[in-house]
Amino acid sequence: MNNPLDHLESLVAEAVANTEAAVSADELRLAEPLLIGKRSPFVNLQKTLGGLEPEERKSAGAKLQEARRRVEEVFAARLAVLEAAEKSARYEADRLVLGDVVPSRVQLPLSAGHPGVVALTQQSLEDVFVGMGFTVAEGPEIETDWYNFEALNIPPAHPARGMWDTFYLDLGEPETVLLRTHTSPTQIHLMEAAVTAGTLPIHAVMPGRCFRRDTPDARHLAAFHQIEGLVVDRGITFADLAGVIETFTKAYFGPDIASRLRPAYFPFTEPSAEFEITCTICRGAGCRTCSHTGWIELGGCGMVDPAVFSAVGINPDEYSGFAFGFGIDRCAQMRHQIADMRALTDNDIRFLRQFS
Ligand code: PHE
Numbered sequence: 001m002n003n004p005l006d007h008l009e010s011l012v013a014e015a016v017a018n019t020e021a022a023v024s025a026d027e028l029r030l031a032e033p034l035l036i037g038k039r040s041p042f043v044n045l046q047k048t049l050g051g052l053e054p055e056e057r058k059s060a061g062a063k064l065q066e067a068r069r070r071v072e073e074v075f076a077a078r079l080a081v082l083e084a085a086e087k088s089a090r091y092e093a094d095r096l097v098l099g100d101v102v103p104s105r106v107q108l109p110l111s112a113g114h115p116g117v118v119a120l121t122q123q124s125l126e127d128v129f130v131g132m133g134f135t136v137a138e139g140p141e142i143e144t145d146w147y148n149f150e151a152l153n154i155p156p157a158h159p160a161r162g163m164w165d166t167f168y169l170d171l172g173e174p175e176t177v178l179l180r181t182h183t184s185p186t187q188i189h190l191m192e193a194a195v196t197a198g199t200l201p202i203h204a205v206m207p208g209r210c211f212r213r214d215t216p217d218a219r220h221l222a223a224f225h226q227i228e229g230l231v232v233d234r235g236i237t238f239a240d241l242a243g244v245i246e247t248f249t250k251a252y253f254g255p256d257i258a259s260r261l262r263p264a265y266f267p268f269t270e271p272s273a274e275f276e277i278t279c280t281i282c283r284g285a286g287c288r289t290c291s292h293t294g295w296i297e298l299g300g301c302g303m304v305d306p307a308v309f310s311a312v313g314i315n316p317d318e319y320s321g322f323a324f325g326f327g328i329d330r331c332a333q334m335r336h337q338i339a340d341m342r343a344l345t346d347n348d349i350r351f352l353r354q355f356s
Contacts, residue, residue: 004048005060008067011041015071025082028075036075042068117355118225118344121332122207125227128251129205132244134229137204139186141211142169145176147185152268153307160267165213179211183228183325184268187304190230191312200319201233207328218289218340219296225328226299232314232321238271238303241322245275245301253277253335260295269302269323280334289339296334299326 015035022028033039045064049057115123126136145156154160164181171177186206194200206228214220231240242261249259257280261273275298279290286292301324306316333341336355343351 003060004045004052005063008045008063011045012067012071015040016074019071019075019078022078022082025079025086028079028082032075036068036072040068040071042071114356116344116352117332117336117338118329120355121335122225122227122328125252125328125331126205126207128248129227129229131251132247134203134205137186137190137206138208139180139183139189139206141180141209143178143180143185145178147188148178148180148182151188151308151311152184153305153311154267158267160265167211167213180208181212182210183208183226184323186228187230187268187323188308188312191232191309191314194232195313200314201231202321203231203233205229216342216345218342219330219333221329221341221345223345226325227328229301229324230304230321231323232304232319234319236303236320236322238322241301241303241324244322245324249277252331253280257334261301264300264302266300266302268305268308269300270305272300272302275299275301275324275326277334281337281339287339289333296330298330298334299324301325 018031019028019035022031036042042064046061049060049064052060130136148164148166149158149161150156166181167179168175169177169179183206186208190202190204190206194202207225208228209223210226211223214222216222229244231244245261246259249257257278259275259277261275264272264274266272276295277298278284279287279294279296281287281289282294284294286294290296301322304321304323309316309319309321329341329344332338332344338344
């Protein structure tokens with residue numbers, strides 16, 4: 001009987017030739033069963049070895065394995081070559097060359113971004129105040145207890161601290177470094193700087209981001225924006241404050257929106273007032289947004305407390321001043337009749353693109 005392996009070398013040569021003839025990795029992978037896999041001559045031959053004597057079967061099996069391994073090696077090498085060539089062809093095709101980047105003649109449905117409604121509101125508030133003779137200054141969002149509270153006449157453990165639910169940072173001694181709860185600490189920075197530089201008087205507004213541990217609702221956000229105002233000069237009275245608030249309200253909201261001041265308490269102003277305007281959602285009739293009062297609180301104001309002047313080294317017998325602080329987000333809400341302030345942080349593009 002013929003040895004089943006008589007033609008082994010020509011089978012190997014044939015498989016090698018077929019392997020090397022493959023022109024794509026896919027083609028080669030498809031041919032794998034025929035060349036070295038289940039349907040290859042090597043597997044078929046394996047089955048015929050059963051008829052041989054044990055000794056012969058052993059050496060024939062080894063030869064067969066070795067022959068198949070040689071084809072496998074060629075197969076793996078060829079596959080690697082084809083895959084590498086295809087990969088670099090793909091990269092080459094993807095490469096941008098000079099001239100690929102040309103202005104599109106197709107009008108794509110893309111538009112550039114634009115400042116959000118809060119930033120736009122801040123800009124127009126600044127414009128109004130600059131028009132009234134104020135300068136614009138900014139202060140840090142991370143403050144020490146001294147700037148946010150103590151220098152503003154709010155001693156440690158003072159019950160008034162309850163007015164500002166504070167986010168403290170895990171820095172230094174406990175409860176010494178915090179996210180500012182209002183823009184009033186910027187007043188302190190400004191007064192200190194003016195005292196050092198000898199540049200009193202001050203007529204400035206100070207916009208910026210503030211943070212409070214509040215649960216967001218229709219009128220509140222935990223991260224919100226205020227604009228602070230500070231005037232320090234000789235002979236400043238409450239009438240100057242009331243005049244600035246009224247002028248601002250008409251200039252920004254229009255002649256049909258009224259403002260009113262209601263007695264209030266702030267540790268850093270005396271006397272103090274709350275500054276309210278007609279609710280623009282219901283025009284004063286009462287709605288969910290204004291809790292059915294017809295008025296919306298914008299912020300607080302008052303005459304700078306002499307204790308604050310003392311903290312920064314300004315002589316309260318020589319200078320007087322007023323300060324105010326109110327919500328920029330609240331202004332945006334009233335100006336654009338946004339019933340729920342949380343829309344400002346939802347990032348819903350249908351909302352955002354209404355303001356540009
Ligand atoms: N800082 C106060 C607040 O956020 C508002 C305020 C500013 C009151 C200036 C008086 C003077 O609650």
